[in-house]
Amino acid sequence: xxxxxxxxxxxxxxxxxxxxxxxxxxxxxxxxxxxxxxxxxxxxxxxxxxxxxxxxxxxxxxxxxxxxxxxxxxxxxxxxxxxxxxxxxxxxxxxxxxxxxxxxxxxxxxxxx
Amino acid sequence: xxxxxxxxxxxxxxxxxxxxxxxxxxxxxxxxxxxxxxxxxxxxxxxxxxxxxxxxxxxxxxxxxxxxxxxxxxxxxxxxxxxxxxxxxxxxxxxxxxxxxxxxxxxxxxxxxxx
Numbered sequence: 001x002x003x004x005x006x007x008x009x010x011x012x013x014x015x016x017x018x019x020x021x022x023x024x025x026x027x028x029x030x031x032x033x034x035x036x037x038x039x040x041x042x043x044x045x046x047x048x049x050x051x052x053x054x055x056x057x058x059x060x061x062x063x064x065x066x067x068x069x070x071x072x073x074x075x076x077x078x079x080x081x082x083x084x085x086x087x088x089x090x091x092x093x094x095x096x097x098x099x100x101x102x103x104x105x106x107x108x109x110x111x112x113x
Numbered sequence: 114x115x116x117x118x119x120x121x122x123x124x125x126x127x128x129x130x131x132x133x134x135x136x137x138x139x140x141x142x143x144x145x146x147x148x149x150x151x152x153x154x155x156x157x158x159x160x161x162x163x164x165x166x167x168x169x170x171x172x173x174x175x176x177x178x179x180x181x182x183x184x185x186x187x188x189x190x191x192x193x194x195x196x197x198x199x200x201x202x203x204x205x206x207x208x209x210x211x212x213x214x215x216x217x218x219x220x221x222x223x224x225x226x227x228x
Contacts, residue, residue, distance in 0.1 A: 042222065043208075046217075046219075089157070099145060
């Protein structure tokens with residue numbers, strides 16, 4: 001019940017295209033859903049996050065779409081650039097009990113010219 | 114901003130020795146710090162959660178006597194890998210949060226290689 005399933009494992013997108021990464025969860029106690037970007041040899045950095053009271057959040061080229069009934073959320077990267085090539089992790093955290101983040105398995109995104 | 118640093122960034126040690134990794138919140142007080150381990154091409158696995166002045170809470174399967182965590186102040190937590198073995202070689206990442214329920218800020222990670 002603590003799992004967060006992420007797909008695809010890897011993704012290749014042409015420059016200027018839209019990159020889409022999907023995550024699904026089971027625990028209905030999750031109330032915070034961040035996405036992290038990680039470059040090789042570096043720690044993850046928060047990209048964008050959403051709470052379940054909204055269905056979409058946009059920050060620049062990055063958008064999270066959230067479907068509470070389906071327990072799914074996705075990251076859309078518009079106008080993908082080579083500099084977006086990185087590993088992306090979705091995560092989820094429950095409101096009560098602790099502050100632990102449960103991470104997805106990661107998606108390695110490669111943007112090709 | 115909210116900056117978290119780790120030291121060292123890389124460490125190589127011999128099997129059987131102990132290694133200490135420091136995690137510092139540079140511009141905020143961290144009530145809670147987290148330690149993760151990440152193997153190549155895998156996700157982050159939480160090892161333990163520590164609150165300042167109290168004992169760390171370890172995740173299932175993490176040996177607390179092998180991975181000693183000390184959160185002595187609101188800006189510093191340390192992870193000591195005792196009697197390190199080659200299978201402990203990994204990327205260790207800490208994160209810190211300002212107050213309960215807020216965002217976690219991640220450090221740059223420490224690459225541990227045990228020969």
